[in-house]
Amino acid sequence: MNEIILRLTPIMHRIFEDRSIIVTPNITAKDIEKWTSMTNAIFIAEIEQEFGFKFHFRDVMNLKNIGDLISVIEKKIA
Amino acid sequence: MKTQKKLVDSMTFQTKGIYDLFIDSCKKNGNNTAIFINKNTYTYNQFLGIISGIKKQVSQLPTHKKSIGILTDEHINTYASMWTCIGTGRPFVPISNKQPTERIKAIIDNAEIDILLYAEESELIRKLKLKSNNKVVFICTKNIVSDLHDLSSVRVNTNQILYLMYTSGTTGKPKGVPITHNNLLSLIENHQKSEYKIIEEDRVIQMFELTFDFSILPTIFSLLVGASIFVVPKNNTTFIEVYKILVTHKITIAYLVPSVINHLKPYFNQIHLPDVRWSFFCGEALYKEVILNWLKCTPNGKAINAYGPTEATVYMTHYIVNEESCEAYNGIISIGKPLNNMGIVILDKNLIEVPRGKKGELCIFGPQISNQYWKDESLSNIAYININHQGHNVTAYRTGDLCYINNNNNYMFAGRIDEQVKVNGYRVELNEIEYFAKQYCSDKLVAAFVKKNSIGMNFISLVIENYQDKNNGLLLFLKEKLSHYQMPEIIYTIEQLPTNSNGKIDRQKLALSSQLIKLY
Numbered sequence: 001m002n003e004i005i006l007r008l009t010p011i012m013h014r015i016f017e018d019r020s021i022i023v024t025p026n027i028t029a030k031d032i033e034k035w036t037s038m039t040n041a042i043f044i045a046e047i048e049q050e051f052g053f054k055f056h057f058r059d060v061m062n063l064k065n066i067g068d069l070i071s072v073i074e075k076k077i078a
Numbered sequence: 079m080k081t082q083k084k085l086v087d088s089m090t091f092q093t094k095g096i097y098d099l100f101i102d103s104c105k106k107n108g109n110n111t112a113i114f115i116n117k118n119t120y121t122y123n124q125f126l127g128i129i130s131g132i133k134k135q136v137s138q139l140p141t142h143k144k145s146i147g148i149l150t151d152e153h154i155n156t157y158a159s160m161w162t163c164i165g166t167g168r169p170f171v172p173i174s175n176k177q178p179t180e181r182i183k184a185i186i187d188n189a190e191i192d193i194l195l196y197a198e199e200s201e202l203i204r205k206l207k208l209k210s211n212n213k214v215v216f217i218c219t220k221n222i223v224s225d226l227h228d229l230s231s232v233r234v235n236t237n238q239i240l241y242l243m244y245t246s247g248t249t250g251k252p253k254g255v256p257i258t259h260n261n262l263l264s265l266i267e268n269h270q271k272s273e274y275k276i277i278e279e280d281r282v283i284q285m286f287e288l289t290f291d292f293s294i295l296p297t298i299f300s301l302l303v304g305a306s307i308f309v310v311p312k313n314n315t316t317f318i319e320v321y322k323i324l325v326t327h328k329i330t331i332a333y334l335v336p337s338v339i340n341h342l343k344p345y346f347n348q349i350h351l352p353d354v355r356w357s358f359f360c361g362e363a364l365y366k367e368v369i370l371n372w373l374k375c376t377p378n379g380k381a382i383n384a385y386g387p388t389e390a391t392v393y394m395t396h397y398i399v400n401e402e403s404c405e406a407y408n409g410i411i412s413i414g415k416p417l418n419n420m421g422i423v424i425l426d427k428n429l430i431e432v433p434r435g436k437k438g439e440l441c442i443f444g445p446q447i448s449n450q451y452w453k454d455e456s457l458s459n460i461a462y463i464n465i466n467h468q469g470h471n472v473t474a475y476r477t478g479d480l481c482y483i484n485n486n487n488n489y490m491f492a493g494r495i496d497e498q499v500k501v502n503g504y505r506v507e508l509n510e511i512e513y514f515a516k517q518y519c520s521d522k523l524v525a526a527f528v529k530k531n532s533i534g535m536n537f538i539s540l541v542i543e544n545y546q547d548k549n550n551g552l553l554l555f556l557k558e559k560l561s562h563y564q565m566p567e568i569i570y571t572i573e574q575l576p577t578n579s580n581g582k583i584d585r586q587k588l589a590l591s592s593q594l595i596k597l598y
Contacts, residue, residue, distance in 0.1 A: 017598075029313070029314035032314075035314045036315070037318075037341050038341070038533075038537065040315045040318075041535075042531060044344075057321075057345035057348040060318065061318055061321065
């Protein structure tokens with residue numbers, strides 16, 4: 001988990017334009033001002049590029065927080 | 079005596095007001111679902127009970143016949159408040175609670191609002207109360223109890239204003255568009271005569287802010303025929319919530335803005351929506367490549383591209399999209415033909431009609447057109463013009479949209495003649511953003527423009543020439559002045575703004591410039 005957080009942090013800082021974001025499993029879209037439909041789409045695309053897999057839409061739909069996202073990434077790269 | 083507009087239902091011609099039709103629908107569909115919102119289902123009977131409760135409270139106040147403001151909280155009582163206004167013959171003014179207090183106050187003053195209905199107490203309400211000087215009665219509808227069904231309605235002159243919608247203006251003042259009962263009755267008649275009319279069995283998605291007039295189709299039209307509305311929860315990632323509602327509630331009519339399906343595009347091959355009968359798009363350009371692929375996701379459905387500024391009462395042209403005939407210009411789907419009784423002329427700069435196939439400004443007329451801006455004669459005189467069309471004198475609204483008519487008599491959208499842009503369906507005047515930016519940094523040249531991000535979506539940017547701002551002052555100032563949808567996503571500075579041969583700022587060059595330095 002820690003390694004994934006380390007790799008997600010710079011992506012989130014860049015896309016959501018906030019270097020103060022501390023990435024933890026409990027963070028949700030509501031906690032981040034610039035997390036919108038548009039930045040979400042960019043975020044997903046960048047994760048796919050960073051970790052080298054494609055999300056299934058069902059996975060994207062069911063994400064409630066960063067912890068869920070990390071779980072999906074862990075399964076995909078396992 | 080004014081002739082009341084005829085309204086067509088599926089069986090017979092009848093002369094009725096909008097609220098009478100709603101009451102008929104409530105009587106017929108009492109136990110059916112009217113609205114699903116915030117995980118709760120409300121039948122027509124329950125919904126009418128809430129409306130009756132609010133109506134009772136409003137009716138106890140001294141009647142001034144002024145307009146009623148409705149703060150658009152995500153709550154069943156917000157929807158009930160709209161119907162309360164219609165039932166009491168009072169014009170309603172939807173006001174987004176995401177706007178700065180100052181802007182809301184400007185709307186309250188301009189619209190002469192004397193009652194403000196809201197569903198949730200908030201800091202915003204506290205501030206508005208302080209600023210209102212007791213001129214406005216604030217009613218929190220949250221705790222109003224449902225009442226016995228009040229089936230009465232006030233007879234209204236159909237030329238009376240039904241609602242006032244405020245849109246972005248160019249001089250920092252939002253402009254009010256008054257829509258009359260007649261305007262909307264004309265659209266209802268056209269809509270319910272069409273092949274995409276709403277029927278009692280329909281399950282309709284409602285994803286819009288109530289300040290966006292496209293919301294009138296799901297929120298008002300659906301309830302006139304006994305259909306059910308499913309409200310999309312407000313969330314940072316709207317497109318995901320939209321998809322969940324489409325799937326979970328087996329939606330049959332999907333009123334959407336094109337940007338929603340643009341976001342869903344990467345997953346089209348995993349989306350299957352067999353229940354959707356009609357996908358109905360309005361509010362911004364619909365791209366051929368996207369819509370043809372979306373149609374594969376809705377194998378039993380058809381799609382409509384509708385067009386119309388707020389001044390034309392939701393929409394006034396339509397085009398049925400299918401794989402066989404899908405006319406487009408620069409990849410943008412045709413806006414089709416005008417609805418029955420509505421008219422279009424394409425005029426040049428001198429207001430002379432252009433020859434067929436030539437581009438010019440789309441000017442529209444007919445019974446759906448609002449004939450003025452609210453309390454703004456000078457702006458009305460610019461936007462509304464008297465023209466002679468085929469021997470008849472008509473008042474036409476200048477849309478500012480550049481269009482031409484093709485050989486199949488379909489109208490094609492080719493851009494704007496001014497600095498208005500569409501972002502997520504909202505119309506945004508770039509000049510208004512510049513107006514406030516200049517207020518803050520008066521000695522600087524500024525330009526608002528549209529850029530594309532890495533996934534090809536448009537977003538608003540602002541640039542200030544040769545500027546430094548250490549304390550986020552400009553950003554905070556703009557947040558106080560602009561609505562959320564008008565806020566620039568990125569603010570840049572540049573050493574020198576690029577200009578074209580006429581010396582004007584070249585926004586296209588700006589969007590591609592590598593000299594931009596990001597401030598926020």
